[in-house]
Amino acid sequence: xxxxxxxxxxxxxxRRKILDAAGLQIATHGPEIGMDEIADAAGxxxxxxxxxxxxxxxxxxxxxAVHVNEVADDAEASLERAQASGRAVDEVVGFLERxxxxxAQNHAVKAAAQGLGIEGHGDHxxxxxxxxxxxxxxxxxxxxxxxxxxxTLDDIYLLMATAPTAQSAIVRRRWLDxxxxxxxxxxx
Amino acid sequence: xxxxxxxxxxxxxxRRKILDAAGLQIATHGPEIGMDEIADAAGxxxxxxxxxxxxxxxxxxxxxAVHVNEVADDAEASLERAQASGRAVDEVVGFLERxxxxxAQNHAVKAAAQGLGIEGHGDHxxxxxxxxxxxxxxxxxxxxxxxxxxxTLDDIYLLMATAPTAQSAIVRRRWLDxxxxxxxxxxx
Amino acid sequence: xxxxxxxxxxxxxxRRKILDAAGLQIATHGPEIGMDEIADAAGxxxxxxxxxxxxxxxxxxxxxAVHVNEVADDAEASLERAQASGRAVDEVVGFLERxxxxxAQNHAVKAAAQGLGIEGHGDHxxxxxxxxxxxxxxxxxxxxxxxxxxxTLDDIYLLMATAPTAQSAIVRRRWLDxxxxxxxxxxx
Amino acid sequence: xxxxxxxxxxxxxxRRKILDAAGLQIATHGPEIGMDEIADAAGxxxxxxxxxxxxxxxxxxxxxAVHVNEVADDAEASLERAQASGRAVDEVVGFLERxxxxxAQNHAVKAAAQGLGIEGHGDHxxxxxxxxxxxxxxxxxxxxxxxxxxxTLDDIYLLMATAPTAQSAIVRRRWLDxxxxxxxxxxx
DNA sequence: GATGAATGAGACTTCATTCAT
DNA sequence: AATGAATGAAGTCTCATTCAT
Numbered sequence: 001x002x003x004x005x006x007x008x009x010x011x012x013x014x015r016r017k018i019l020d021a022a023g024l025q026i027a028t029h030g031p032e033i034g035m036d037e038i039a040d041a042a043g044x045x046x047x048x049x050x051x052x053x054x055x056x057x058x059x060x061x062x063x064x065a066v067h068v069n070e071v072a073d074d075a076e077a078s079l080e081r082a083q084a085s086g087r088a089v090d091e092v093v094g095f096l097e098r099x100x101x102x103x104a105q106n107h108a109v110k111a112a113a114q115g116l117g118i119e120g121h122g123d124h125x126x127x128x129x130x131x132x133x134x135x136x137x138x139x140x141x142x143x144x145x146x147x148x149x150x151x152t153l154d155d156i157y158l159l160m161a162t163a164p165t166a167q168s169a170i171v172r173r174r175w176l177d178x179x180x181x182x183x184x185x186x187x188x
Numbered sequence: 189x190x191x192x193x194x195x196x197x198x199x200x201x202x203r204r205k206i207l208d209a210a211g212l213q214i215a216t217h218g219p220e221i222g223m224d225e226i227a228d229a230a231g232x233x234x235x236x237x238x239x240x241x242x243x244x245x246x247x248x249x250x251x252x253a254v255h256v257n258e259v260a261d262d263a264e265a266s267l268e269r270a271q272a273s274g275r276a277v278d279e280v281v282g283f284l285e286r287x288x289x290x291x292a293q294n295h296a297v298k299a300a301a302q303g304l305g306i307e308g309h310g311d312h313x314x315x316x317x318x319x320x321x322x323x324x325x326x327x328x329x330x331x332x333x334x335x336x337x338x339x340t341l342d343d344i345y346l347l348m349a350t351a352p353t354a355q356s357a358i359v360r361r362r363w364l365d366x367x368x369x370x371x372x373x374x375x376x
Numbered sequence: 377x378x379x380x381x382x383x384x385x386x387x388x389x390x391r392r393k394i395l396d397a398a399g400l401q402i403a404t405h406g407p408e409i410g411m412d413e414i415a416d417a418a419g420x421x422x423x424x425x426x427x428x429x430x431x432x433x434x435x436x437x438x439x440x441a442v443h444v445n446e447v448a449d450d451a452e453a454s455l456e457r458a459q460a461s462g463r464a465v466d467e468v469v470g471f472l473e474r475x476x477x478x479x480a481q482n483h484a485v486k487a488a489a490q491g492l493g494i495e496g497h498g499d500h501x502x503x504x505x506x507x508x509x510x511x512x513x514x515x516x517x518x519x520x521x522x523x524x525x526x527x528t529l530d531d532i533y534l535l536m537a538t539a540p541t542a543q544s545a546i547v548r549r550r551w552l553d554x555x556x557x558x559x560x561x562x563x564x
Numbered sequence: 565x566x567x568x569x570x571x572x573x574x575x576x577x578x579r580r581k582i583l584d585a586a587g588l589q590i591a592t593h594g595p596e597i598g599m600d601e602i603a604d605a606a607g608x609x610x611x612x613x614x615x616x617x618x619x620x621x622x623x624x625x626x627x628x629a630v631h632v633n634e635v636a637d638d639a640e641a642s643l644e645r646a647q648a649s650g651r652a653v654d655e656v657v658g659f660l661e662r663x664x665x666x667x668a669q670n671h672a673v674k675a676a677a678q679g680l681g682i683e684g685h686g687d688h689x690x691x692x693x694x695x696x697x698x699x700x701x702x703x704x705x706x707x708x709x710x711x712x713x714x715x716t717l718d719d720i721y722l723l724m725a726t727a728p729t730a731q732s733a734i735v736r737r738r739w740l741d742x743x744x745x746x747x748x749x750x751x752x
Numbered sequence: 753g754a755t756g757a758a759t760g761a762g763a764c765t766t767c768a769t770t771c772a773t
Numbered sequence: 774a775a776t777g778a779a780t781g782a783a784g785t786c787t788c789a790t791t792c793a794t
Contacts (some may be wrong), residue, residue, distance in 0.1 A: 008772095008773070008776095008777075008778070009773085010772075010773080010778075010779090011777090011778060011779095014778080014779085032220075032763095034762075034763065034764085035763080035764065035765085036762090036763085036764090044779075044780085045779060045780045045781055046764090046765085046780085046781070047765095047766085047767085047778090047779060047780055047781065048778075048779050048780070050764090050765065050766080051777095051778065051779075052778095054765090055764090055765085056763095056764070056765090154362075155362065155366060158352065158359060158362065158363055158366070159366065161352065162350040162351070162352050162363065163350070164346065164349065164350050167346075171346060174342075174343065174346065175346055175350065177370070178343060178346070178347065178367065178370035178371065179366065179367070179370060180370065181369035181370045182365070182366035182367060182368065182369045182370055183366065196753080198753085198754095199753075202753095202754090222787085222788060222789085223788075223789060223790085224756095224788075224789095227756095232754075232755085233754060233755040233756050234755085234756070234789090234790085235753090235754060235755055235756065235791090235792085236753080236754055236755075238789090238790070238791085239753070239754080242790095243789085243790085244789065244790090384755090384756075384757065384793095384794070385794085386757070386758090386793075386794080387756085387757060387758095390757080390758080408596075410783075410784060410785085411784075411785065411786080412783090412784080412785090420758075420759085421758060421759045421760055422759085422760070422785090422786080423757090423758060423759055423760065423786095423787085423788085424757075424758050424759070426785090426786065426787080427756095427757065427758075428757095430786090431785090431786085432784095432785070432786090530738075531738065531742060534728065534735060534738065534739055534742070535742065537728065538726040538727070538728050538739065539726070540722065540725065540726050543722075547722060550718075550719065550722065551722055551726065553746070554719060554722070554723065554743065554746035554747065555742065555743070555746060556746065557745035557746045558741070558742035558743060558744065558745045558746055559742065574774085574775095575774075578774095578775090598766085598767060598768085599767075599768060599769085600767080600768095600777095603777095608775075608776085609775060609776040609777050610768090610769085610776085610777070611770090611771085611774090611775060611776055611777065612774080612775055612776075614768090614769070614770085615774070615775075618769095619768085619769085620768065620769090
């Protein structure tokens with residue numbers, strides 16, 4: 001699966017620079033940002049950008065994939081902590097909080113989240129990783145009696161997709177407060 | 189406040205045709221739909237479209253205003269029914285359900301909803317109407333003991349803004365189920 | 377078949393300007409000339425060019441169609457003269473001479489000629505007109521005993537397609553001399 | 565005249581691979597084929613291609629030169645056979661037939677042929693070889709009384725340049741039939 | 753007022769050529 | 774000497790907006 005010949009060091013560096021710049025530009029100006037601007041921001045020429053991502057769509061997909069990857073990492077880390085601490089609900093809550101917090105990546109992340117539950121073309125590895133970690137996390141929470149027994153993985157995806165990512169910390173916190181009673185059994 | 193010279197009858201008709209067409213086209217194809225397509229769908233020429241709305245932004249704003257207006261109507265109707273029936277929570281829930289249901293109007297409605305709570309350019313009459321009706325509705329619900337006492341108008345706006353408007357009826361219903369425990373006192 | 381609403385006068389003017397400019401530019405610089413250059417040469421903006429011809433291919437096709445049309449006119453005129461004068465061979469020769477002479481239109485005409493016998497998408501009217509006139513012309517020439525009896529319309533097309541359109545008058549004349557013995561019965 | 569430092573064996577090999585690939589690609593896709601595609605087809609990297617041919621134009625010229633060389637070989641072989649057999653006309657005809665037959669090389673060959681009579685940059689050796697052989701061949705034919713006495717070398721070049729190289733065998737054969745009466749004295 | 757043709761900046765993408773590895 | 778990544782000018786086409794009819 002790995003390419004026979006590894007990428008040249010500078011190519012790798014450029015790929016990352018482009019991905020970073022694209023993520024930032026898209027987050028700042030939305031996906032309608034021009035390819036030239038992204039190339040500028042990455043400090044490369046357009047041609048280089050197109051060598052790495054033959055199409056704007058490809059670039060967008062790659063940016064989303066990066067986020068899906070990060071989300072998957074986060075989910076797995078959350079699960080590990082939950083297994084160590086025994087406080088699964090807290091990790092569920094923390095996970096949702098952080099997802100909503102990725103406001104910087106705005107639309108892209110939301111699209112990624114929706115992709116998690118809905119679409120997904122190409123390598124689904126990260127989607128799967130995230131899904132499995134989150135499912136286990138939920139089970140742990142249910143076993144603890146802290147997560148409502150009818151909550152499913154799709155519910156989490158739905159909340160991820162509707163999180164107010166572009167809002168202030170206060171609003172995001174309030175959103176969590178509104179959402180939590182629906183997924184936890186906490187009496188309040 | 190009313191314009192000195194009233195609009196010619198056909199101009200009024202055109203304005204409505206354009207607004208309807210724009211709403212539909214935007215809902216169907218997103219806001220990146222071309223002005224020509226909208227004009228076509230409205231059965232007028234672009235020039236006419238631009239006479240009524242000097243800018244695409246203006247048109248979008250007008251489309252949103254229409255929805256804000258509808259939402260305001262809905263809010264007031266909900267309030268009236270609540271006052272008659274004494275079941276305010278039900279009306280709050282129904283209201284949120286219908287808002288989420290405006291999926292056909294997709295992006296536009298969400299923008300409208302966000303506009304409600306956050307921005308608001310031009311005539312705020314409808315925003316005000318909606319706000320007042322909803323606030324009263326919430327008070328009624330709290331008085332009944334059915335709505336959590338800490339729920340504010342902004343909370344409703346936040347939920348409206350994050351409703352999964354573009355999803356299926358099942359998903360929207362599930363979202364309501366997840367959301368309701370956060371705003372009601374219902375034990376379940 | 378004719379559009380209900382006739383083209384606006386200025387649109388017609390522009391269409392012609394574009395077609396003329398395109399013909400000249402293509403003849404001068406080949407079909408790889410840029411759309412912007414053609415627009416400039418026509419004295420219009422690119423947008424106008426694209427309004428009239430949605431695609432470069434469409435423009436090329438239109439330019440060719442113009443030439444096919446001219447060739448058809450020429451063929452019919454040749455036939456008429458032949459019927460009047462009774463000298464069909466002379467008209468065949470003259471026709472071929474003029475076709476080779478359209479050097480200004482270079483590749484485009486050659487493509488058109490090839491299109492006559494081979495391809496042809498859309499309105500074949502002119503192809504048909506040219507074909508019928510030329511066929512009759514050949515029959516006349518054969519009846520006179522001046523055109524070899526085995527010469528077919530396709531032979532004429534083949535010669536049109538291989539005429540040295542881009543060469544000097546002297547070369548074109550020499551080409552005719554080389555070609556004529558093959559189609560005429562003239563003893564020399 | 566020979567380079568001081570002989571090419572390295574692998575460089576020679578690469579040069580030939582490139583030339584072959586270029587010839588094939590150009591014949592298949594036309595001269596607008598990309599340098600990368602040619603390099604790929606040759607199994608080398610673009611850099612290597614550019615080391616051998618500093619410019620696309622240079623590469624095209626080299627491809628043409630290959631064909632000119634082949635044509636020269638063909639012309640000389642034809643002459644030799646004519647001298648042996650005493651049937652010069654047959655060799656003229658055969659030569660033209662084979663030239664038209666190089667359809668695979670399409671545009672390139674035609675460009676080469678035109679180059680023969682008109683341009684010619686760099687080493688004219690092959691042009692000269694071809695010219696001398698063909699001229700002698702014509703003289704032989706005229707001496708036999710089979711080739712029209714007014715036919716010149718330029719006439720042959722003109723026919724080579726206008727041969728329907730890209731057409732089917734049937735069409736090419738028909739073209740020969742049309743052309744031959746112009747250059748031979750054969751009564752038919 | 754309505755119409756729809758014209759405008760032209762800007763978007764995405766390609767490709768001959770250069771240059772670091 | 775080969776490799777293939779980087780460059781960036783240029784090409785085709787779109788679309789919000791203007792303006793002659």
